[in-house]
Structures are given as structure tokens and as C-alpha cells.
Amino acid sequence: MKARRIRKRLHRMELLLESPGLRLQRRDGCFLIEREGQPSLKLAPAQVTQILAGRGILLSSGAIRLAAESGIPLMLVDGQGQPSARLWSPHYGSIATIRRGQVYFAEGMAGRAWVAGIIAKRLRGSARLLAEQAPEEDPVCLTAMETLHRQADRIEQHIETEGDWRARLRGEEGSAMRTYFAGLPRLLPAGWAFEGRSRRPARDPFNCLLNYLYGMLYSYLEGDLIRAGIDPYLGVLHQDEYQRPVLVFDLIEAYRTWVERVALKVACEHMDPPVDWFQVREGGWWLLPPGKKVIITALQAYLSAATDSKRGSRRQRMQAACHALARRMTRARPDG
Known part of the structure; x- marks a missing residue:
């Protein structure tokens, strides 16, 4: 499973999901990363600072809502690693x-x-x-x-x-x-x-x-x-x-x-x-x-x-x- 930790500090991380077929879902107030035939990975929102999803990643509406509610930016990136879309809370985080x-x-x-x-x-x-x-x-x-x-x-x-x-x-x-x-x-x-x-x-x-x-x-x-x-x-x-x-x-x-x-x-x-x-x-x-x-x-x-x-x-x-x-x-x- 390619759910890589780009940065880790005090158990907080940026996730890059780029292996086609990965699923990001919400379960019990946490993110659940799954792929058929492989062990799943469960992460609390407090552990995640940012999510980057490549092509072929399946995102549930529950996971998207959890990211928005938790103030976690979720980006869709193209084959060159550049953002093609960004999902974010509707509220600006500053004055x-x-x-x-x-x-x-x-x-x-x-x-x-x-x-x-x-x-x-x-x-x-x-x-x-x-x-x-x-x-x-x-x-x-x-x-x-x-x-x-x-x-x-x-x-x-x-x-x-x-x-x-x-x-x-x-x-x-x-x-x-x-x-x-x-x-x-x-x-x-x-x-x-x-x-x-x-x-x-x-x-x-x-x-x-x-x-x-x-x-x-x-x-x-x-x-x-x-x-x-x-x-x-x-x-x-x-x-x-x-x-x-x-x-x-x-x-x-x-x-x-x-x-x-x-x-x-x-x-x-x-x-x-x-x-x-x-x-x-x-x-x-x-x-x-x-x-x-x-x-x-x-x-x-x-x-x-x-x-x-x-x-x-x-x-x-x-x-x-x-x-x-x-x-x-x-x-x-x-x-x-």
C-alpha cells in the first residue's frame, strides 16, 4: 500500500496516496485507507496535516467531509505531482x-x-x-x-x-x-x-x-x-x-x-x-x-x-x- 508519510512530527503526517485502487473512507471518526487484498490503515484526523491523492484513488464523501471538518487540505494531483483540484473548508483560517x-x-x-x-x-x-x-x-x-x-x-x-x-x-x-x-x-x-x-x-x-x-x-x-x-x-x-x-x-x-x-x-x-x-x-x-x-x-x-x-x-x-x-x-x- 502506497500511503506514504511525507512528513512526521509528533505523530502528524502528510499523506500521499498515489497507487491506483486505494480507497480513502471514513470510519469511527477516522480515515481508513484500504486496498483489496492488503491490510488497512486507520488514522485519526489529529494525525494528518494534508492529503494528496493521485489518479485512480477512490475518495468517499465521508472522508472528504472529515477532512473539511478537521481543517485538513485534500488535494488531487496530476501525473506530474501538481495540484489539479483542492478540497478545503468553506471558511478561511485567518482574519x-x-x-x-x-x-x-x-x-x-x-x-x-x-x-x-x-x-x-x-x-x-x-x-x-x-x-x-x-x-x-x-x-x-x-x-x-x-x-x-x-x-x-x-x-x-x-x-x-x-x-x-x-x-x-x-x-x-x-x-x-x-x-x-x-x-x-x-x-x-x-x-x-x-x-x-x-x-x-x-x-x-x-x-x-x-x-x-x-x-x-x-x-x-x-x-x-x-x-x-x-x-x-x-x-x-x-x-x-x-x-x-x-x-x-x-x-x-x-x-x-x-x-x-x-x-x-x-x-x-x-x-x-x-x-x-x-x-x-x-x-x-x-x-x-x-x-x-x-x-x-x-x-x-x-x-x-x-x-x-x-x-x-x-x-x-x-x-x-x-x-x-x-x-x-x-x-x-x-x-x-
């Missing part, structure tokens, strides 16, 4: 002050400074990854590291205040990241080599891993923002994309390097892409259940690992960052 301040924050200098810091963090994290794992004196990686640090310095020191600052910031980030993704393949075994980023669909096995891991990260961050009382559809750098959680697109940049480290570790443990992990169709590469099992387990271990005694696990740091952002938004006022 409107946060969302009112979010409008001021998104349009003011406070938001610009925040998102510039997020992008700079992304660039420096990428440079650090290359510095730690690149072959010694590799010219492509050295060029990428120099570019990433230079652009991060520029973004932090010169926060745009006039004109189309969003387009300029995205352009600066994009040019730096192209050099990063030119250097990243040099950290991989030859069988995983790739040329540049490719999204939907992935053009190679490594981008396929990245796409699925990014998708899971989107799911986590969207839920974290909602629980912190923040509207994920009101962004700062990314704006006005219909039915898309654009603030997640801003925030995820702070954490992309984490999943890139996970993908690198998995790839380096398998010199060539295992044939049973992938399917090539519709002009791209798609991850199959055996591959999902490996990278989900790897991501679970990475996010749940304690980084230090004060800040807790990486997963806890993500959640704390969303609550800290909510506090900043509460203090936001109109500029001028």
Missing part, C-alpha cells in the same frame, strides 16, 4: 487583515524587496550547489557561478522602482538561470545528460524528475500559504494569470535548489535512467510508478531531515516562512 495587507504588499516596495530577496536567494543557492558538486575548475560551471553571484548582487543592490521592473527582474533571473542549467548537466553521470530546461513535456529523464519534484513542491507551498491565511492567487513578481496560484510561482524560487539536490542524488545513485521509471509518449518523458516511488521517498527524507535544532526540518522551515510572510503582509501599508 481578512492579512489579505488586505497582501494587496498593499504586492503593489508596494515591501513586496518588491521581498521578491528581489527570493530571486537572489535562488541564484546564490544555485551557485552554491555548483560550487559543492561541480568537477574541479570546470569552465562552464565557473562561468555560471560568477554570473549567478553577479546577478544576485545586482538584484539585491538595485531594486527597481520605475518602469516595468517585473519584466526586467524576470529577464535578469532568466539569463542567470540559463548559465546554471548549462552547468548542471556536468554534475551528472553521462546517461542523465541533458540540454537546458524542458517542462511539459520533459525532453529527457532528468528534466522529467525535476518536473515531478517541482510539482510536489508547488502542492506543498500552495497549502502552506492558504494555512497561513495568504491568498496564493495574488502574486508580486508573477501577476494576473487566470486560475493560477501566482504567489506560489514567486515563493517556490527560494526552494527549487532543494529538489534539484534531490534529483541529482537520485541520478548519481543510478548511472543510467532505469528503463522501468519512464515512459516516452506524446513527444516527451513521463515518470512511472517505480520512478515516483524512488523520488518521493528521496524528497520525503530530504524535507523531513532536521537541519538544525532551532529551525527544525526543511519542511517546517517552509511552513514557518509562510507564516512570517503573513506577518509582513499584516504590517503592509500603501506606499507614500
Whole structure:
């Protein structure tokens, strides 16, 4: 049975249900996870923080009501790990002050400074990854590291205040990241080599891993923002994309390097892409259940690992960052 514990703290967990045929039901005030011919798993609502259900999972109305009544977000995720639907209580979990301040924050200098810091963090994290794992004196990686640090310095020191600052910031980030993704393949075994980023669909096995891991990260961050009382559809750098959680697109940049480290570790443990992990169709590469099992387990271990005694696990740091952002938004006022 693939009812995996993504995070566990004081017996609380995030569940990923992704094996077709699993049934999530309600029994005696608890969640019951069943599959024909296998032992069932019973969990009290107090043990569960979030439920992610993949394709082919059967959800009873009782289980859905129990999740809503208990304030547990329940998401349906697609084959790439990205949320396609979210079931949630009809009541917001916070006061409107946060969302009112979010409008001021998104349009003011406070938001610009925040998102510039997020992008700079992304660039420096990428440079650090290359510095730690690149072959010694590799010219492509050295060029990428120099570019990433230079652009991060520029973004932090010169926060745009006039004109189309969003387009300029995205352009600066994009040019730096192209050099990063030119250097990243040099950290991989030859069988995983790739040329540049490719999204939907992935053009190679490594981008396929990245796409699925990014998708899971989107799911986590969207839920974290909602629980912190923040509207994920009101962004700062990314704006006005219909039915898309654009603030997640801003925030995820702070954490992309984490999943890139996970993908690198998995790839380096398998010199060539295992044939049973992938399917090539519709002009791209798609991850199959055996591959999902490996990278989900790897991501679970990475996010749940304690980084230090004060800040807790990486997963806890993500959640704390969303609550800290909510506090900043509460203090936001109109500029001028």
C-alpha cells in the first residue's frame, strides 16, 4: 500500500496516496485507507496535516467531509505531482487583515524587496550547489557561478522602482538561470545528460524528475500559504494569470535548489535512467510508478531531515516562512 508519510512530527503526517485502487473512507471518526487484498490503515484526523491523492484513488464523501471538518487540505494531483483540484473548508483560517495587507504588499516596495530577496536567494543557492558538486575548475560551471553571484548582487543592490521592473527582474533571473542549467548537466553521470530546461513535456529523464519534484513542491507551498491565511492567487513578481496560484510561482524560487539536490542524488545513485521509471509518449518523458516511488521517498527524507535544532526540518522551515510572510503582509501599508 502506497500511503506514504511525507512528513512526521509528533505523530502528524502528510499523506500521499498515489497507487491506483486505494480507497480513502471514513470510519469511527477516522480515515481508513484500504486496498483489496492488503491490510488497512486507520488514522485519526489529529494525525494528518494534508492529503494528496493521485489518479485512480477512490475518495468517499465521508472522508472528504472529515477532512473539511478537521481543517485538513485534500488535494488531487496530476501525473506530474501538481495540484489539479483542492478540497478545503468553506471558511478561511485567518482574519481578512492579512489579505488586505497582501494587496498593499504586492503593489508596494515591501513586496518588491521581498521578491528581489527570493530571486537572489535562488541564484546564490544555485551557485552554491555548483560550487559543492561541480568537477574541479570546470569552465562552464565557473562561468555560471560568477554570473549567478553577479546577478544576485545586482538584484539585491538595485531594486527597481520605475518602469516595468517585473519584466526586467524576470529577464535578469532568466539569463542567470540559463548559465546554471548549462552547468548542471556536468554534475551528472553521462546517461542523465541533458540540454537546458524542458517542462511539459520533459525532453529527457532528468528534466522529467525535476518536473515531478517541482510539482510536489508547488502542492506543498500552495497549502502552506492558504494555512497561513495568504491568498496564493495574488502574486508580486508573477501577476494576473487566470486560475493560477501566482504567489506560489514567486515563493517556490527560494526552494527549487532543494529538489534539484534531490534529483541529482537520485541520478548519481543510478548511472543510467532505469528503463522501468519512464515512459516516452506524446513527444516527451513521463515518470512511472517505480520512478515516483524512488523520488518521493528521496524528497520525503530530504524535507523531513532536521537541519538544525532551532529551525527544525526543511519542511517546517517552509511552513514557518509562510507564516512570517503573513506577518509582513499584516504590517503592509500603501506606499507614500
